[in-house]
Structure formats: C-alpha cells, structure tokens
Amino acid sequence: MAEEKLTSRSENYSDWYNELVIKAELADYSPVRGCMVVRPYGWSLWENIQAALDRRFKETGHTNATFPLLIPKSFLEKEKEHVEGFSPELAVVTIGGGEELEEPLVVRPTSETIIGYMYSKWVKSWRDLPILINQWGNVVRWEMRTKLFLRTSEFFWQEGHTAHATEQEAREETLRMLDVYADFAINEAAVPVIKGVKSETEKFAGAVMSTTIEAMMGDTKALQSGTSHFLGQNFAKAFEIQFSDKNNELQYAWTTSWGLSTRMIGAIIMTHGDDKGLVLPPRLAPIQVVMVPIYKNDEEKSKVMPIADGIFSQLKNAGMRVKMDGREEVTPGYKYNDWEMRGVPLRLEIGPKDVEKNSVALARRDVPGKEGKVFVSQEGIVATVQTLLTDIQAGMLAKATAFRDSNMFDPKDFNELVEVVQKGWAVSHWCESKECESKVKESTKASTRCIPLDQTESQGSCIVCGKPSKRKVIFGKSY
RNA sequence: CGGGGUGUAGCGCAGUUGGCAGCGCACCGCGUUUGGGACGCGGGGGCCGGCGGUUCAAGUCCGCCCACCCCGACCA
The missing domain is CATH 3.40.50.800 (Anticodon-binding domain)
Known part of the structure; x- marks a missing residue:
C-alpha cells in the first residue's frame, strides 16, 4: 500500500521522483548496486509500452529475434569508436565453470557487434537484404551514478538492427524508426517530443549519424527518450557484412540500429507526474x-x-x-x-x-x-x-506540450543563453563546432540536445561565436 | 575517482555530563468505523554499519574499515 505524502516537486524534484517510483510500486532497489527490480505494476506499464511499439515494428516490416547476452570481448574492439565509447562501462566475464576463459566475454552493452557478426554469415547476395530484426532484451552498462529507470547498470529495452543494400535505404530506415518512436511517444505516452539529429559529441559510439527524440521533463531538463542511428558501413566493414549486388560487385551493407528503453517510464513519470503522484496516460496505464x-x-x-x-x-x-x-x-x-x-x-x-x-x-x-x-x-x-x-x-498531451513550449526560449545573445538554459531550453543558431558546443557546456552545464529535423533553414549567426549558421540547435540541461 | 553528508526496528527519526535502547508511521490481533489518507485497546519486531581500543560500564569517547546518499567527471 502507498504510504504518506510525497516530497513536492518544487521542494526537491529528485526526491519527489525517487519517492514516487518506490511508493507507486513501479520499481525497487536491488541488492546489486545500480540495478533495479521492476515490480509488477511497473512491468505492466512496460508491457503496454512494448505492445504499442512492437505493433509498430511489425507494421513497418520488422520481426523479432534474440541474440546472446554474452559477447566475445574482441567483437567490441573491432569498431574503433564503438570500443572507445563503451570500454569504460563494460562488465566482463573472465571465469566460466570455474576455469579462466580463453577469451573474456562481455555482457552486452548493446548488440551491434554480435548481430553484425551474424549478419555477415547471413548476407551474401542483394537478395538477402534488407534484414529487419528487432530484439527485446536487457543490456548492462556499468554506470557511476544511477537512478531508477533513468540510468541503471542493467536496463531493459528493444534494439532494432537492420542491414540494407544502399545508403539511401538505410538513411530512410533510420528516420522511419525515429518517426515510429515519435508517434509512439506522442500518441501513446502523451509525451511531446522533438525529433532531431545529435551533434558529433553526443552521437552513438560508432554511428555516422544519431537521431533522437527529446522530451522536456517537469523540471525543464531534457531526456533523450529514444534513439535511431545511421551506422553507415562502419559495422559492415568491421564485421564484413558483404554482398554481391545486381552487377555481381561486392558491396558492404549499410546498417542502422535504434533503441528505446525502460527510461521511457522515467519520461512518463517526469512529464505527467504531480505532487500527488504518478499520472498515467490511459493508453498505457495498467489500470485505466x-x-x-x-x-x-x-x-x-x-x-x-x-x-x-x-x-x-x-x-x-x-x-x-x-x-x-x-x-x-x-x-x-x-x-x-x-x-x-x-x-x-x-x-x-x-x-x-x-x-x-x-x-x-x-x-x-x-x-x-x-x-x-x-x-x-x-x-x-x-x-x-x-x-x-x-x-x-x-x-495530458496538450498540457505537456504547453509546458514545454512555454519553457523554450530564443535568446538574443550568449549572455541570455546562459540565463535561459537555467530555466528551460534555448533554441539558437549554432555553427556546429565542438568549440562552441563545449563553451556552452562549460559555462552552463547545458549540452546540445539535438538539431531539430522539423525546421526550415534560416540565415543566422552562431549564438557563441557569431559565424554564419543555417540551422538552430536546442541547448538544455539533461538527464 | 574528487568534494560534502548519513549510518539506531520495514520507513522516518530521537537518544543529554558514558549508566535498563526509545518515538511516529508501517506490521499483527480484537472491536468500533468507511462519499478525501478513521479510532480505541492489546501485541510483535534491534549484531545501535563492521572491527579494534579506552572504561567497572560504550548507541554515546578514540582509531581504522565498510556501505549508502547528494554534488562533480561518464551515459539510453
């Protein structure tokens, strides 16, 4: 049974969130640091999320399969950026059956590598493409600071992995799945999201381009709520996913991956929750x-x-x-x-x-x-x-959208940007250089969240350095 | 890993100059209650984070260790 009152959101947003997750019986802390137990009520919510997404995956031609939890450590090392991005957070198995293993195994932090390896076995001809597979499962990433649903060392998600014959097809797939996520977030979870492209520093380790749906939480911080990556031929080259095209020429495939995790539950909590507790959208609520x-x-x-x-x-x-x-x-x-x-x-x-x-x-x-x-x-x-x-x-959607829109600002200059990212998001022209991006981060703790896809190009100048810029980016503090 | 904090019942806490380990909520039993968190009576529950030291006597004083939380560096 739920106990007494919650800490109010205005008093301490973080305490409010932690208490709510426990008192609503969504999840509980586990004896293993950084891992969570998802309780029946929380899991029912996740099952409804799964059903809504899975239906959309099937409608867009994907099928489910499952790949192993343990991956040879060497696989992770085959793609340079990938290994650099994930090494610090790997859990490694070195002993099995009481014997030191010849090759250590990592507990999957994501499955691009092992799926890439399998795809290389399955893809020989252009007729074998595209491969459109999704996997529902769990992954492990050793995290320094954890928070139930938002960042845990083990989390539950789905990861889609596709391989295509052409770059264009793979790019289309990347955006198609981003659309699926946005449609799900908006129409099922009533969480208004902005679709956009991640900056070089924010993108997935190993991707050519990462796209995201970004949502604003009740404290105006941003939450990346789902991602879809165009991987180019990076993993195809690392794992030799090659096929003969119609002209009998050997080509590397083009791959994508996309994921949405139990973090979405955190997004729902922080988008809709109030001082009395959780507020669930009817379409996903375990009890309506x-x-x-x-x-x-x-x-x-x-x-x-x-x-x-x-x-x-x-x-x-x-x-x-x-x-x-x-x-x-x-x-x-x-x-x-x-x-x-x-x-x-x-x-x-x-x-x-x-x-x-x-x-x-x-x-x-x-x-x-x-x-x-x-x-x-x-x-x-x-x-x-x-x-x-x-x-x-x-x-719920209207209320959340109005809240977000009222906390998005268009600062005139750098000083104003510094001010507004303390209370919401700034939408500003940006020259897309790492220098300007890190200058904002150092002085405000706000990062670039995404370059919104639904924007018309406009002539402007970078809010930081003043150089010409055609596109705006969202700056905000994030989870 | 750096800075700060906290460890006493399931949870939240009190515990004075060292002297029988407590309170609120929760839990169990009985009865009365029930349109916005009911009440009475009776109960159960403790390696006081761990190890060592000082002392006739340690939750309390000293030392070391451990765990957790918050703020940073990393991230779906």
Missing part, C-alpha cells in the same frame, strides 16, 4: 479505471455491490482495463490517495446515493480536486468512460 464502492454496512453493501459489479462487467467487456478496489480494511479516502499515487487515469465511485440516483462519480486524475469530478448517469456508462479516457489522453 479503478472502481471504489462505498458503503457503511452490510445493508448498503448489498445494494451497492450488485450495481458496481454490473458496471465493472460492462467496462471490462468493452475492453477496458478496470479494477474493483473491494478492500474493506481501508477507507474510501485512503483508496483515493492510494490510486492517485499510482496514477490511475480515472476513478469511478459508487455509493448508496448513486444507487438511489442512478448515478456514479467519475474523477479524472489529470484534473485534481472537485474540478475533475463529475456525477454521471449509469446509463451509457461505457461510452461516457471511453470519452473521458480519450479526453484525458488528449488533455
């Missing part, structure tokens, strides 16, 4: 409607429960995820707070007065207090609830 029956004694109970059960069945049969909270050892008030902590989008109360008046009370989680509570007729309850859930989903 919680029913709280109210009665003082057996007589009232015998009048209320048959009607409550009838409504429960109607909602259930309509395909809604509904739960009846029939606990008798806690008061209704306790239950309200309990389910608010867990972010259930809609609460349905039914008591003796409702039985008399043929009504029920509906309280929406995204609109706190009396304002979000309405009394409606029991007639047509399924349609009423469905409409409300749709409204909540749309309302």
Whole structure:
C-alpha cells in the first residue's frame, strides 16, 4: 500500500521522483548496486509500452529475434569508436565453470557487434537484404551514478538492427524508426517530443549519424527518450557484412540500429507526474479505471455491490482495463490517495446515493480536486468512460506540450543563453563546432540536445561565436 | 575517482555530563468505523554499519574499515 505524502516537486524534484517510483510500486532497489527490480505494476506499464511499439515494428516490416547476452570481448574492439565509447562501462566475464576463459566475454552493452557478426554469415547476395530484426532484451552498462529507470547498470529495452543494400535505404530506415518512436511517444505516452539529429559529441559510439527524440521533463531538463542511428558501413566493414549486388560487385551493407528503453517510464513519470503522484496516460496505464464502492454496512453493501459489479462487467467487456478496489480494511479516502499515487487515469465511485440516483462519480486524475469530478448517469456508462479516457489522453498531451513550449526560449545573445538554459531550453543558431558546443557546456552545464529535423533553414549567426549558421540547435540541461 | 553528508526496528527519526535502547508511521490481533489518507485497546519486531581500543560500564569517547546518499567527471 502507498504510504504518506510525497516530497513536492518544487521542494526537491529528485526526491519527489525517487519517492514516487518506490511508493507507486513501479520499481525497487536491488541488492546489486545500480540495478533495479521492476515490480509488477511497473512491468505492466512496460508491457503496454512494448505492445504499442512492437505493433509498430511489425507494421513497418520488422520481426523479432534474440541474440546472446554474452559477447566475445574482441567483437567490441573491432569498431574503433564503438570500443572507445563503451570500454569504460563494460562488465566482463573472465571465469566460466570455474576455469579462466580463453577469451573474456562481455555482457552486452548493446548488440551491434554480435548481430553484425551474424549478419555477415547471413548476407551474401542483394537478395538477402534488407534484414529487419528487432530484439527485446536487457543490456548492462556499468554506470557511476544511477537512478531508477533513468540510468541503471542493467536496463531493459528493444534494439532494432537492420542491414540494407544502399545508403539511401538505410538513411530512410533510420528516420522511419525515429518517426515510429515519435508517434509512439506522442500518441501513446502523451509525451511531446522533438525529433532531431545529435551533434558529433553526443552521437552513438560508432554511428555516422544519431537521431533522437527529446522530451522536456517537469523540471525543464531534457531526456533523450529514444534513439535511431545511421551506422553507415562502419559495422559492415568491421564485421564484413558483404554482398554481391545486381552487377555481381561486392558491396558492404549499410546498417542502422535504434533503441528505446525502460527510461521511457522515467519520461512518463517526469512529464505527467504531480505532487500527488504518478499520472498515467490511459493508453498505457495498467489500470485505466479503478472502481471504489462505498458503503457503511452490510445493508448498503448489498445494494451497492450488485450495481458496481454490473458496471465493472460492462467496462471490462468493452475492453477496458478496470479494477474493483473491494478492500474493506481501508477507507474510501485512503483508496483515493492510494490510486492517485499510482496514477490511475480515472476513478469511478459508487455509493448508496448513486444507487438511489442512478448515478456514479467519475474523477479524472489529470484534473485534481472537485474540478475533475463529475456525477454521471449509469446509463451509457461505457461510452461516457471511453470519452473521458480519450479526453484525458488528449488533455495530458496538450498540457505537456504547453509546458514545454512555454519553457523554450530564443535568446538574443550568449549572455541570455546562459540565463535561459537555467530555466528551460534555448533554441539558437549554432555553427556546429565542438568549440562552441563545449563553451556552452562549460559555462552552463547545458549540452546540445539535438538539431531539430522539423525546421526550415534560416540565415543566422552562431549564438557563441557569431559565424554564419543555417540551422538552430536546442541547448538544455539533461538527464 | 574528487568534494560534502548519513549510518539506531520495514520507513522516518530521537537518544543529554558514558549508566535498563526509545518515538511516529508501517506490521499483527480484537472491536468500533468507511462519499478525501478513521479510532480505541492489546501485541510483535534491534549484531545501535563492521572491527579494534579506552572504561567497572560504550548507541554515546578514540582509531581504522565498510556501505549508502547528494554534488562533480561518464551515459539510453
């Protein structure tokens, strides 16, 4: 059961987050430093995320497979940037069956290498391409500072790995999957995201180009919520993924990879959560409607429960995820707070007065207090609830989008940029040099988040050095 | 790995000049309650982070070690 009040977001955002994850029973700390236990409620949420994504992957022609957890250490060393990027965070297995291993194995930090190795075996002809595979699994990256869902040493994700005959096809795939992520984030999670390209310093180790969906959290920090990489021929060359084209000429394949992790749960928490707890978008919520029956004694109970059960069945049969909270050892008030902590989008109360008046009370989680509570007729309850859930989903997206937009700024000069990145994002022209990027980071702790894809080129000058620039970038502090 | 902090019941904490280890919440039992976190009565629960030292006596004083948290360097 959820316990007493949360630390408020304004008091200490970080404490608020940590307490919320524990009290909503999404996850718990494990005995292994930096690892987490995802509890049933958190995992149900993840399963709904998986289902929504998996459907989209299948619709775009991908199939699932699984590759090993352990990878020969030498594989990681085949791609120069890749090894440099990942070496510091590898977990390495040196002993197996009591014997020192001839070659150490690394616990996968990501699977480009082993999948590249397999693809080289499977790809001989242009007819073998494209290969469009996704894997659901876990990976391990030894992290210095961890935080549940946002950064843990082991995390759960999906990683898509594709190989193509042409550069153009691979580039299209990269952007197609970025679109899938953005569509998922916006329409399922109600998390407004900006699609963009990562700078050279921020990109994936081994990629030619990394793209991202960036979301703004409730404290205005940015969270990279999904990434899609164009890997060029880097991994194809490292693992000799070669094929004969139609002219019988040997070519290296072009590959992509893309991933979205349980970090998305952190994004949902920090995009929608409030001081009472979690607020979940109806489309992903493990429980969409919680029913709280109210009665003082057996007589009232015998009048209320048959009607409550009838409504429960109607909602259930309509395909809604509904739960009846029939606990008798806690008061209704306790239950309200309990389910608010867990972010259930809609609460349905039914008591003796409702039985008399043929009504029920509906309280929406995204609109706190009396304002979000309405009394409606029991007639047509399924349609009423469905409409409300749709409204909540749309309302959450609108609210989050308005919040983000009101915290994006267009600073006039460097001094103003330094100011605005303390309270939100700066969208500014940038010459795309590492020098200017690191100057901003050193003086503000804000990094480049992405160069938004949906922007029209405009003539401007770099906010740092003043050199000509055609594109704007987002600067912001990030998780 | 650098800087700061904290370790006492499941959680949050108190513990005075060294002298029987406590409080709130949670948990268990019984009864009364139940439309916004109910109440009464009765219970259970401790290697006081670890090791060593000082002392008649250490949660308390001293030394060493360990763990965790926060702020930095690294990241989906």
